[in-house]
């Protein structure tokens with residue numbers, strides 16, 4: 601067999617003995633699940649009976665459209681020192697009354713986070729679990745437990761040690777966010793991500809159109 605025309609066959613040594621033979625492309629087989637996934641009419645979609653979870657802070661509930669949706673990935677962005685961690689610890693403490701909460705803080709030690717929590721909520725709730733490790737595989741192993749709420753403070757400090765880019769780089773942030781989104785959707789757990797906005801304003805959503 602030869603991919604192109606040859607005057608002399610390298611196999612038998614004869615001239616003009618090569619015959620063209622068309623190769624049929626292999627039949628495309630559909631990937632599993634492709635046939636089942638079809639568009640459905642909007643009006644036929646059963647309205648989901650989403651049980652929103654109150655955060656304990658009415659203003660936060662209002663911003664979230666009535667509370668946290670299980671399976672939603674929420675990003676809390678803001679300038680350094682604006683109070684992101686404080687707000688997240690308050691939410692964690694409130695949610696821990698209903699079930700175990702995972703608070704991932706790769707920036708601060710366990711002791712620092714405990715002290716801070718005790719300042720915010722005097723009797724530190726039993727149900728808050730701390731993870732002070734930024735490795736994505738460590739986090740994903742921790743996600744195997746059934747959590748009521750997961751808070752990652754901050755997105756930029758979680759990284760995949762096998763990836764070549766540095767923690768906090770665009771590709772790492774994208775990877776970590778997509779893995780956490782997949783987790784949130786699959787397990788129907790609300791996940792809060794804290795995002796830093798640095799002094800140059802990178803990480804800040806860009807004003808679009810006629811935004812003030």
Ligand SMILES: Nc1ncnc2c1ncn2[C@@H]1O[C@H](COP(=O)(O)OP(=O)(O)OP(=O)(O)O)[C@@H](O)[C@H]1O
Nearest residue numbers: 678679680681682683684685686687707754796797
């Ligand atoms: N609502 C608030 N009112 C007054 N002080 C607050 C409030 N929230 C947070 N603080 C104080 O502001 C300081 C910074 O808060 P915090 O560490 O939560 O901010 P942050 O946004 O997480 O900061 P960083 O970007 O460094 O992680 C803390 O000393 C905290 O006690």
Ligand SMILES: [Mg+2]
Nearest residue numbers: 684685686753
């Ligand atoms: Mg913080």
